Amino acid sequence: MVALAALNKPHAGTSMAARLNNMEHHRALRAHLHAAAQSLDEARTTLHTPAPSRPPSPSANPSGPDGTPHPMPHPGETTITNRIRRLDLLAQADRLQQLGSDFDTLKNDISNLTAHPGSELLEQLTPKITQTHRLTGRTLERLTELGTSQYAAVPGSSASLAALSSVVESASMAAASLASAIAANPLDTTDEADHKARQSSAAPRQAELLTEATRFLDLSVTGCHFVAGGILRNLRAHPAHMPLLPQLTDAQYTALEKIGQDGTRVIRSLRGDRQTVRAGDGSTIHAKPFAVLAENRLIRVPLRGTSLVLDVTVTAAGQLILDMHKPARTPTSAPPKAKPAAAAATGHRR
Structure with missing residues (x-):
């Protein structure tokens, strides 16, 4: 200061340009x-939220372990609460x-x-x-x-x-x-x-x-x-x-894995009525699993704007699924039953 x-005090001999x-x-x-x-x-x-200016009530002033009431804050005094934000x-x-x-x-x-x-x-x-x-x-x-x-x-x-x-x-x-x-x-x-x-x-x-x-x-x-x-x-x-995370199908999890490897892009047509999602390895990611990932905020797609090529990345929730969760894989058909060991080894006897 x-x-x-x-700076406001002109010194003797100081030129007008210098001033x-x-x-x-x-x-x-x-x-x-x-x-x-x-x-x-x-x-x-942001750091200090003033207490609401309202008259104190007996219930708002709990007593301590020895029965002595806690001192009440003065009007306008900032109070620190133990409220936890979720x-x-x-x-x-x-x-x-x-x-x-x-x-x-x-x-x-x-x-x-x-x-x-x-x-x-x-x-x-x-x-x-x-x-x-x-x-x-x-x-x-x-x-x-x-x-x-x-x-x-x-x-x-x-x-x-x-x-x-x-x-x-x-x-x-x-x-x-x-x-x-x-x-x-x-x-x-x-x-x-x-x-x-x-x-x-x-x-x-x-x-x-x-x-x-x-x-x-x-x-x-x-x-x-x-x-x-x-x-x-x-x-x-x-x-x-851990927060609750959505369960993914095989196709959705595979799409998320590909996007997590970086290089995935949404390529829009010149008319803007169609788009193709290309993974970094050049394969195509189908629209339905891609839409589910976007809806659950597991991937991040930039605002469209005027660009025809948009980079797609995995959000924190998507990365957490990749790190900890596996897809709920359901077998398409019942596994074949194994043959009895004895029959497989010795064959039929007459």
Whole structure:
């Protein structure tokens, strides 16, 4: 805050161009600090739910073991309850996978920035900082929901929750590195010689900060995928916490196995009235088992849009079935009866 205040004080001998440059820096920093403050407000709202303001009743104030009533909270005071959320843990794992993919996309976008220091780089970095704050907020939502749900009671979940907390930290550090790159960014001035000198001195520092941001984002990618896989590992290791999964026929399970090997695509006709599902090995997956898998959310098909080729992947629920469940195989005909050992060995006697 001292640095921001100093930008408003013109120093003796400072040129008008330099003052304008400081003012541009000031505006940019204020915008990014405002975005960070909004993210913090959303996080506080998510993490703390104020108690409803209604008069206490005797039944709402149970007594302790010695018969002494528990102290009542003051009006407006935030209370912490032991209410456990019942979540679809497999859907949470899918959201974490998607969150990791979004972190990865942002990381690649920042790695591919080609702008030189100046106003062009400012324009390119501004939306990236905003996206980083949004992803940090989404990570906080996942952490809050999982940490207050039945997942916290699953043995081994503490490691996943700790890893997700680290993702919040690494994402925040990435945003801080990008903000530092903004602070080190020299904006365009009318003094061409001064501008070029400042650009050349700022370029190495900005490159270092952008590389640092991508490294933190890469840690966020790894953390999200680790936690998503950790949910499945914990459920497999402790079946008592396993959610109900649909029973599949032979054809449905075979189709799920093929899709789980990657490379499966939905190919639509130019008119859009027909589609073919091709597995990674080139075989065709029939429409009926494919529709059942999609209906039970065991596979993920992107929104159609205008693309004629859509990649199909297995969801967390589908992966859990592949890991733990076998199809309910029913024999098509009765097995042949074995011949008596004696008759098979000696033949008939007269």
